[in-house]
Amino acid sequence: MKRRSFVKTTVLGTAAAAILPQLSLGHTNPKTENRMYYELRTYILKDANQQSLVENYFEKAAIPALNKLGIKNVGVFTEIKPSGQSTLIALIPYKSIADFESVNSKLDQDKAYLTAGAAYLNAxxxxxxxxxxxSSLLKAFTHMPGLELPAKGxxxxxxxxxxxxxxxxxxxxxxxxxxxGEIDIFKRLGFKPVFFGxxxxxxxxxxxFYMVTFDDMAAHDQHWKxxxxxxxxxxxxxxxxxADAKLVSKITATFLQPAAYSQI
Structure with missing residues (x-):
């Protein structure tokens, strides 16, 4: 069976089909209706060959095709200090749940995408x-309804x-x-958050989930202090x-560096 589907290859396929119709029910809230959705995707890789296949797919096929569909600012990252072969993390933003729901069928009609991504899609x-x-599907927070990109560098x-x-x-x-006001504190102290979801x-x-960014690890340590x-x-x-003891049972932090072609 060919891997022709951009979204169906993730664990979201079946679950999304069941839950997506429910997300659009009821009255819209003017405060929340413009909140973005994010697909946060983690690729578990066994070796450099797999990493090369996935990276080439994003650089040559997925990102150009998504950009043509109006899906901008796709981020692709690798771990800074992996314990073994690095995982690859992709952040794909959608303006609406409808965009997320329809992206697969649109990509399946894109011949340039299917050709450029053939080695990955048909492996x-x-x-x-x-x-x-x-994969996780996230909904942006009301106080930060969309991506905020850090400065280049x-x-x-x-x-x-x-x-x-x-x-x-x-x-x-x-x-x-x-x-x-916790998001405001992050911004005031210069954490430069990218998203909250x-x-x-x-x-x-x-x-x-949320993502923040720093010049280097020394800046990271100083900001958190x-x-x-x-x-x-x-x-x-x-x-x-x-109190954190009431609200947070576990925190997982992953340090990442953007791929050369990442749009974040």
Whole structure:
């Protein structure tokens, strides 16, 4: 069977089919209707050959085809200090859930995409392009409804996942970011956040993801030190309902560097 599908190869296919119609039900909220959706995709790779196949696919086929469809600012990253073969992480932004839902059928009609991506799309089981793909579909936060791109230049990125013990804890943590001012603190202190998103389909739910960026690891350390000592952060985090012990059960941080062709 050919791997002709850009989205169907991920774990989102079946789950999305069940949940997507529900996301458009009910009345729209003017405050939230322009929030973007993000596909956060992690490729598990066993060797450099697989990494080369996936990277060539994004550079030569996927990103150009997505850009033609109006899907801009696609990010592709590798780990800075992988424990083995680096995973490859792709961030694909969509203006609406309808764009996400229709992208596969549109790509399947793009002959240039199918030709440029043939080595990846049609890789046989005996020489697969990757071991597995882990995907999450995220919805942007109300207080940061779209991507914010950092300035051009050499930078490192930190992708953070906060897992919650319950859905209620997730609601409170998003409230802390959106309404209590935590996102504003990140911006004021120069973290230059790229996105914040709630996971609506994916593993380890309930959780949220966000990405921040720094000049280097020394800047990373200094920024987080400043954050921990910030008076406004101390004020917010001292509120009993916002205690990390109540809201966050696990934090996973991954340090990334953008591929040469990455649009983020």
């Amino acid at each position: 046989p089981a005996t020489a697969s392009a990757y071991e597995r793909i882990e 050499k930078r490192i990125f930190e992708l953070r996942r906060y897992e919650h013990a319950s859905e209620a804890a997730g609601v409170k943590k998003r409230e802390m970011f959106n309404d209590a 709630e996971t609506i389909i994916g593993d380890h739910r309930p959780n949220l 400043s954050f921990g000592g910030d008076p406004e952060w101390k004020k917010i985090s001292a509120i009993p309902d916002y």
